[in-house]
Amino acid sequence: MLAAAAAAAVPPAASCYSPLKPARCGGRSRTRFFSMLVVGVFPDGILSVTILFCHRRWGISWRCRAARVEAGFSQLEVRKVTYRPPGTEHNLLNEINLSLREKSFGLIFGRSGSGKTTLLQLLAGLSEPTSGSICIQKYDDSGNPIGSSEMLTSQRVGIVFQFPERYFLADTVLEEVTFGWPRQKADTLFKEQLAVNLQNAFNSVGLTTISLDEDPQSLSGGFKRRLALAIQLVQTPNLLLLDEPLAGLDWKARADVVNLLKDLKKHHTILVVSHDLRELYPLVDCSWRMQMGGSLREETLPV
Numbered sequence: 178m179l180a181a182a183a184a185a186a187v188p189p190a191a192s193c194y195s196p197l198k199p200a201r202c203g204g205r206s207r208t209r210f211f212s213m214l215v216v217g218v219f220p221d222g223i224l225s226v227t228i229l230f231c232h233r234r235w236g237i238s239w240r241c242r243a244a245r246v247e248a249g250f251s252q253l254e255v256r257k258v259t260y261r262p263p264g265t266e267h268n269l270l271n272e273i274n275l276s277l278r279e280k281s282f283g284l285i286f287g288r289s290g291s292g293k294t295t296l297l298q299l300l301a302g303l304s305e306p307t308s309g310s311i312c313i314q315k316y317d318d319s320g321n322p323i324g325s326s327e328m329l330t331s332q333r334v335g336i337v338f339q340f341p342e343r344y345f346l347a348d349t350v351l352e353e354v355t356f357g358w359p360r361q362k363a364d365t366l367f368k369e370q371l372a373v374n375l376q377n378a379f380n381s382v383g384l385t386t387i388s389l390d391e392d393p394q395s396l397s398g399g400f401k402r403r404l405a406l407a408i409q410l411v412q413t414p415n416l417l418l419l420d421e422p423l424a425g426l427d428w429k430a431r432a433d434v435v436n437l438l439k440d441l442k443k444h445h446t447i448l449v450v451s452h453d454l455r456e457l458y459p460l461v462d463c464s465w466r467m468q469m470g471g472s473l474r475e476e477t478l479p480v
């Protein structure tokens with residue numbers, strides 16, 4: 178990142194400069210420059226790169242250009258979340274805490290009925306926590322929080338349910354993907370952006386070989402899951418939630434989806450609920466066990 182920032186900061190006139198030695202600028206000029214790279218970090222975690230040119234004959238005349246580059250990382254934080262469905266007397270989830278750093282892969286496992294899917298639904302904004310908060314917090318490189326956290330909104334989350342192909346509604350892949358897109362003319366620009374996102378999403382899930390006129394139900398199991406993922410990726414979510422992504426697939430399609438998730442993990446923050454621990458194990462950065470009674474404990478996978 179620093180190299181890129183430095184490259185962006187170099188003015189055109191300084192194309193021959195060296196940060197280590199005095200350099201000769203241009204064939205005819207005998208003037209020599211010294212250059213200095215000044216790097217600073219502001220308290221808000223922004224990295225500043227400044228290049229000073231010190232002129233040998235004129236003393237400290239200088240030219241300077243600065244670039245500001247975001248440093249640090251952001252993290253999903255679930256803080257003391259409790260959930261009791263309206264009209265019931267028992268909590269399904271109790272004081273759940275979870276942190277997941279951007280571009281990492283988290284996995285929640287646990288017995289059937291312990292509350293894993295309920296937690297995903299809260300993260301996706303499909304229901305509201307009874308208490309506690311779900312937010313995104315930014316940190317600098319030293320791990321100090323930058324500013325206050327932002328609430329995670331449903332627009333920033335993509336969720337792929339268990340057996341997503343059961344919810345396909347359209348007759349063609351194109352209609353399926355564009356199902357929720359705005360229909361009004363005024364939204365042309367927005368639709369153009371979605372079309373670009375769609376191309377990127379299809380590239381990232383490896384769906385470029387299928388025809389957009391194909392019936393989604395005629396796709397293989399692995400390709401149906403790819404399509405379900407692409408539909409979510411079009412919205413460029415900050416967080417991708419997957420409920421049992423391997424359920425109901427044959428061994429080949431399972432391997433296919435695991436490889437796909439390995440690729441997606443490079444660019445996306447992914448949180449998965451699954452019983453398929455052995456197959457997902459190589460991808461996992463953090464894991465938690467949901468216990469009966471709805472409490473969550475960080476725990477390495479028992480594989």
Ligand SMILES: Nc1ncnc2c1ncn2[C@@H]1O[C@H](COP(=O)(O)OP(=O)(O)OP(=O)(O)O)[C@@H](O)[C@H]1O
Pocket residue numbers: 262265269287288289290291292293294295296467
């Ligand atoms: N709105 C609700 N009202 C009452 N109980 C509910 C509600 N939603 C879910 N439950 C119950 O909460 C418990 C947790 O369900 P959930 O689907 O989250 O479990 P899970 O860990 O994902 O299970 P599985 O691994 O079988 O998918 C279940 O006993 C379920 O019946």
